Amino acid sequence: xxxxxxxxxxxxxxxxxxxxxxxxxxxxxxxxxxxxxxxxxxxxxxxxxxxxxxxxxxxxxxxxxxxxxxxxxxxxxxxxxxxxxxxxxxxxxxxxxxxxxxxxxxxxxxxxxxxxxxxxxxxxxxxxxxxxxxxxxxxxxxxxxxxxxxxxxxxxxxxxxxxxxxxxxxxxxxxxxxxxxxxxxxxxxxxxxxxxxxxxxxxxxxxxxxxxxxxxxxxxxxxxxxxxxxxxxxxxxxxxxxxxxxxxxxxxxxxxxxxxxxxxxxxxxxxxxxxxxxxxxxxxxxxxxxxxxxxxxxxxxxxxxxxxxxxxxxxxxxxxxxxxxxxxxxxxxxxxxxxxxxxxxxxxxxxxxxxxxxxxxxxxxxxxxxxxxxxxxxxxxxxxxxxxxxxxxxxxxxxxxxxxxxxxxxxxxxxxxxxxxxxxxxxxxxxxxxxxxxxxxxxxxxxxxxxxxxxxxxxxxxxxxxxxxxxxxxxxxxxxxxxxxxxxxxxxxxxxxxxxxxxxxxxxxxxxxxxxxxxxxxxxxxxxxxxxxxxxxxxxxxxxxxxxxxxxxxxxxxxxxxxxxxxxxxxxxxxxxxxxxxxxxxxxxxxxxxxxxxxxxxxxxxxxxxxxxxxxxxxxxxxxxxxxxxxxxxxxxxxxxxxxxxxxxxxxxxxxxxxxxxxxxxxxxxx
Numbered sequence: 001x002x003x004x005x006x007x008x009x010x011x012x013x014x015x016x017x018x019x020x021x022x023x024x025x026x027x028x029x030x031x032x033x034x035x036x037x038x039x040x041x042x043x044x045x046x047x048x049x050x051x052x053x054x055x056x057x058x059x060x061x062x063x064x065x066x067x068x069x070x071x072x073x074x075x076x077x078x079x080x081x082x083x084x085x086x087x088x089x090x091x092x093x094x095x096x097x098x099x100x101x102x103x104x105x106x107x108x109x110x111x112x113x114x115x116x117x118x119x120x121x122x123x124x125x126x127x128x129x130x131x132x133x134x135x136x137x138x139x140x141x142x143x144x145x146x147x148x149x150x151x152x153x154x155x156x157x158x159x160x161x162x163x164x165x166x167x168x169x170x171x172x173x174x175x176x177x178x179x180x181x182x183x184x185x186x187x188x189x190x191x192x193x194x195x196x197x198x199x200x201x202x203x204x205x206x207x208x209x210x211x212x213x214x215x216x217x218x219x220x221x222x223x224x225x226x227x228x229x230x231x232x233x234x235x236x237x238x239x240x241x242x243x244x245x246x247x248x249x250x251x252x253x254x255x256x257x258x259x260x261x262x263x264x265x266x267x268x269x270x271x272x273x274x275x276x277x278x279x280x281x282x283x284x285x286x287x288x289x290x291x292x293x294x295x296x297x298x299x300x301x302x303x304x305x306x307x308x309x310x311x312x313x314x315x316x317x318x319x320x321x322x323x324x325x326x327x328x329x330x331x332x333x334x335x336x337x338x339x340x341x342x343x344x345x346x347x348x349x350x351x352x353x354x355x356x357x358x359x360x361x362x363x364x365x366x367x368x369x370x371x372x373x374x375x376x377x378x379x380x381x382x383x384x385x386x387x388x389x390x391x392x393x394x395x396x397x398x399x400x401x402x403x404x405x406x407x408x409x410x411x412x413x414x415x416x417x418x419x420x421x422x423x424x425x426x427x428x429x430x431x432x433x434x435x436x437x438x439x440x441x442x443x444x445x446x447x448x449x450x451x452x453x454x455x456x457x458x459x460x461x462x463x464x465x466x467x468x469x470x471x472x473x474x475x476x477x478x479x480x481x482x483x484x485x486x487x488x489x490x491x492x493x494x495x496x497x498x499x500x501x502x503x504x505x506x507x508x509x510x511x512x513x514x515x516x517x518x519x520x521x522x523x524x525x526x527x528x529x530x531x532x533x534x535x536x537x538x539x540x541x542x543x544x545x546x547x548x549x550x551x552x553x554x555x556x557x558x559x560x561x562x563x564x565x566x567x568x569x570x571x572x573x574x575x576x577x578x579x580x581x582x583x584x585x586x587x588x589x590x591x592x593x594x595x596x597x598x599x600x601x602x603x604x605x606x607x608x609x610x611x612x613x614x615x616x617x618x619x620x621x622x623x624x625x626x627x628x629x630x631x632x633x634x635x636x637x638x639x640x641x642x643x644x645x646x647x648x649x650x651x652x653x654x655x656x657x658x659x660x661x662x663x664x665x666x667x668x669x670x671x
Contacts, residue, residue, distance in 0.1 A: 007074070010036065011383055012189075013082040014066070015197075015376035016059065016180070018048045018223035018246065019264070019329065022369065022376045023066035025074060026362075033380050035364040038373075039069040046260060050223035050242050051086025051197075053179040060186040067187055082193035082383035083180060084200045084375065085138050087226040087240030089173050091131070093123040094143070096166040107155045107163065115155075115165045116142060123169035135171035139196040139382075141235040142167050153233070170196045170238050190400065193383035197375055198226035198238050201327050203385070204378030205354040206230060207361070216312050216321045217354075218340075219375055220330030222246045225308050229315055237315040243304045245330035248297040255296045256288065257281050270294055271334055294334045305339030312344065323350040327374040392469040411454055411473055412463040425452040425463065430481030435530040437491055444486040444526070452478035488513040488532065489522040495536050500573040502549060504624055505659055509537040509569060512546050541565035548650065551663045554578060579607065579662065610664045619660070627666075628656040636668055643670040 011033070015022040020042045026035040047058035067078055097119035101111060120140050127135050145155050146164035155163055177194070184191050201219040211230035219226040223246055227239040245267070253263035257280040269276045270290040277287050313320060324340060337351045344351075354374055356367040362377045393400050396414050415421075430446020453476040454461045467473070497510045512535040513520050526532055537546060540563050544550045554577040556563045563575060608619040610630070617633050619625045627649065647654040648667035660666075 007076045010074075010078075011082060011380050012070070012078050012080060013376050013380035013383060014063065015200075015373075015379060016048075016053075016063065016083065016183070017221050017329075018051055018086075018244075019043060019221070020372070021059075021062045021066050022373060023063075023070050024373075024376045024380060025070055025078070026380060028384055029363075031361075033362045033377065033384060035362065035366075035377075037070050037073040038366065038369075038376075039066040039073075040369065040373075041065050041069075048223065050244075050246075051221065052176060052223070053183065056179060056182050056186065060183045063183055063187045063189075067189070079188075079190055080192045081184060081189040082195075082379050083184070083191055084195045084197045084379045084382075085172055085176060085180060086197050086221070086224050087170075087172075087238065089176060090196070090238060090240045091127055091135060091171040092238050093127050093169050093171065094166070095119050095123040095126060095169065096164055097122050098146075098162055098164040100162050101160065103159055103161050106157050106159055109156065111163070112145075112155050112165075115163055116140070116167060119165045119167040120169050123167065124171070127169075127171050134174050136174045136177040138170055138172050138177065138194055139199045140167045140169040141199065143234045143236065168235065168238065170199070172196075193379075193386055195379060195382045196226075196238065197221075198228040198240075199235075200378030200382050201226065201375045202228040202230070202235060202378070203381045204359045204362070204374050205325050205327055208233075211235065213323070214316065214321045216316070216324045218308060218312075218324060218326050218328075218331075220244050220304075220308075220326060220328040220333065220336070222249075222329065225304065225328075225330070227308070227311060227315060229312070229321065231316075239311050239315045241304070241307050241311050243307055244328075245333060247300045247304060248333060251297050251300045252293065256286065256293075266293060267297070267333075271332060297333075298335060301333055301335050302339050304333075305336055306343050309340055309343030320344045320346060323352065325352055325354045327354045327371045329372040331371040392467070394467050394470065395472045397473070397475060408466045410463065410467065411456065411461065411465050411475070414467065414473060415463070415475070424477050425454075425475075427451055427478035428480045431483035433484040433486060433526065433528050435486075435526050435528070435532055437532045438534060442491065442532075444484040444491075446484045447481040449481040450479040452476060486526045487522070488515070488520060488524050488526065488534070491526070491532065492522070492534055493536075498538070498569055498571050500569050500571070500575060502575050503577050505549070507543070507547065507549055509543065509547075511536050538568050539565065540567045540569060543569065549661060551577065551661060553663050577662065579609075608660060608662050610660055610662070610666055612666045612668060625660040626656070627654050627658045627660060629660070630666065630668070634668070641670070645669075646671045 009027050010025050011027065012023065012025045020040060023039045024035055025037045026033050041062050043058060043062050045058055047053070047055040047062070053059050071078055097115065099115055099118060101107065120137055124137055143166040145152050147155060147158055147160045148162055152158070181191060198217065198219055202217050205217050206215055212233045214231045217228045221244050223244055225241040225244045227241070228235060229237040249260060249263045249267050252258070252266050253260055256266065256278070258266065258278055259281065262278055266276050266278055270293040273290055275287055275289055276293060277285070279285055324344065324346070326337070330336070331353045338348060341348045341351045353371050355370050356364055356373050356377065359374060359377050361381055364377070392409070394414055396418055399418070401414050401418055427449035429449050432446055433444045435442055454463060455474040456465050456467065457472055492511050495511055497508055499506055499508050511522065513522055513524065514533040515524060515526065515530050535542070535546060537543060544565065556575055556577050558573060558575050608625055610617050610619065612630060612634055617630070619629065619633060627647065646667065646669050649658055650665055
């Protein structure tokens with residue numbers, strides 16, 4: 001259809017049924033809903049049963065397909081949607097509410113709206129007192145208005161002292177509604193209108209000017225048969241029977257040993273073909289006369305018709321209506337019209353199937369969906385009629401959240417609607433860590449928690465603050481404090497490490513740390529109950545005990561004097577290590593810590609002895625050797641690799657530039 005339109009003016013409606021999903025996008029033009037594009041897809045598996053969503057992911061996949069196809073046709077993204085809930089577990093409440101008004105002021109639309117929602121709120125209070133679980137209002141119809149106690153068809157622009165509205169409100173369990181919203185959330189759609197399927201079907205199939213008559217609309221889907229009744233210019237009752245087309249499909253599956261999808265195809269084809277061909281679960285090809293298939297499902301069809309008729313008579317005050325209109329995919333079930341006419345004691349001419357072409361308030365070029373596509377048009381019409389007024393929109397952390405406007409909502413309600421657990425507003429300080437440091441108990445504190453902040457329209461508020469249309473809510477969530485994670489370096493007392501020379505190699509006497517008896521790095525994290533030991537090396541004894549550079553086979557001197565264990569090493573001391581074999585006689589006897597006078601001594605030629613692959617190797621002519629120097633003294637060909645090269649120095653992995661010391665044990669080989 002070639003129509004110029006603004007994407008912002010479009011209405012997107014979805015009919016999520018037990019067997020299929022239908023999406024329709026249109027605009028309002030000349031007081032009619034003009035269809036721009038449509039998409040239809042069937043569920044690949046039984047994702048829904050009796051109108052209730054069982055597999056949210058599968059239903060979301062079907063909705064995503066419909067949404068994507070429509071967006072491809074329209075060349076813009078769909079964000080808002082109108083939907084309807086099936087009448088499964090439906091509860092209806094009739095209430096009348098009164099409000100006093102200013103007698104000098106004309107009644108406007110807002111006043112009428114307030115009156116209607118006052119009635120809905122009253123119905124909500126009543127139904128929630130009668131049930132254990134919380135129910136959700138999915139739609140309502142006004143049965144009549146009253147001005148100063150007298151019936152009036154339209155309150156607009158009148159004056160008076162009191163006005164009343166009698167409404168019939170429909171409720172479903174919150175779980176039914178939440179599953180619909182969960183699907184919409186998964187596909188990225190914002191619900192702007194929610195109604196009941198029979199309300200939508202009624203809006204499309206029975207115009208208001210026909211509601212003076214006692215008429216019944218039955219939307220026969222795959223899982224449920226939804227009922228709406230008109231009388232005396234209003235909708236007088238809603239109801240539902242949990243029987244529909246799927247019962248016939250299941251009967252075919254049982255009778256002919258086929259899966260559900262094949263049975264569904266057989267059910268459809270038996271109405272338009274003389275014979276139906278199919279393969280059963282055993283792999284055999286079958287060709288069955290359509291009359292035989294119809295005979296198989298007739299008992300089920302009669303049962304559906306009987307229960308539907310019984311419900312109609314009950315809702316209609318114990319009598320049959322003037323006429324019945326059928327919509328939905330199940331409206332074409334073989335013999336359904338005849339059985340309904342029989343059970344309701346009506347002429348067959350009083351049972352009619354409503355097609356899309358009969359929807360007077362819609363303009364649709366493609367009516368191929370027939371009665372199946374009536375409800376989706378009704379969903380759009382209900383959305384247009386309400387213009388989103390059944391919801392209030394608030395902005396929650398820059399996201400628009402729609403709430404059904406039947407009672408005062410708080411920040412808490414918005415958070416729940418947004419899927420946020422209010423518990424995240426409660427914070428906890430970080431956990432403290434207890435440990436022992438050099439035998440003494442220590443405590444490391446976790447960080448403090450940050451409390452949540454709630455603002456409404458830039459003013460401090462709480463989760464109980466009541467909201468109005470358009471309010472801007474900002475919630476800064478609380479943050480738990482971080483548990484203590486002390487590192488070893490953080491618990492070391494003030495200490496100035498000393499550096500000294502050992503045969504021209506600089507040795508740093510840095511703090512040493514152990515946790516539970518095991519050496520660790522200074523950046524190691526301390527955990528609850530750890531036993532931490534910190535060693536602050538100062539003396540030559542500390543060097544001997546804790547540093548790998550110490551070699552017990554050597555003698556150590558400082559300015560010619562042998563270094564004693566309790567000598568406190570000073571910054572930049574030059575300590576020499578000598579082989580005992582060449583230690584000169586001039587080395588004096590060890591003395592306690594003292595100030596050593598300067599002296600000169602003859603520089604001795606040092607021979608470094610190491611063991612390579614358990615073989616003794618003497619390194620001569622240089623004061624200092626690194627690992628790579630070894631290859632000049634051993635027979636090892638690096639130019640012909642025979643695997644992964646292994647270099648070990650004192651059982652640790654070695655690098656080419658690691659310094660070698662007397663007595664080092666070295667392994668060189670291929671792995």
